[in-house]
Amino acid sequence: MKKKNAALPPLAQQYAYRVVWSDEDREFVGLCAEFPSLSWLAEDQGKALKGIVSLVMETVDDMRNDNEALPEPLSLRKYSGKFVVRTTPELHKHLIIKSAEAGVSLNRLVNAMLGESGNLL
DSSP: OOOOOSSOOOOGGGSOEEEEEETTTTEEEEEETTOTTOEEEESSHHHHHHHHHHHHHHHHHHHHHTTOOOOOOGGGSOOOSOOOOOOOHHHHHHHHHHHHHHTSOHHHHHHHHHHHHGGGO
């Protein structure tokens, strides 16, 4: 008989889901960031979301039964708000000039640019 995990695993609803259109499949694809190997195809967005959530729930149950470690939901992780980006000297110079012209720090300029383009990812 297998020993159950003492702590309850996170609920599947706490994971990060999204639904995107696949031109290749001509259907919507449900995805889960914490389980990148899983996906669910469906003709409409709602069914794609429902499908991937159900698949993740089944996977979590299987992992729990096999005493495998579950991925921590992105929503529960703590973030420092800091990360380092390496770039070319030319781009660094360009950004410094833009920030000076705008009268803001390089950090503020890059944050604004990332915020504007964040929906493109």
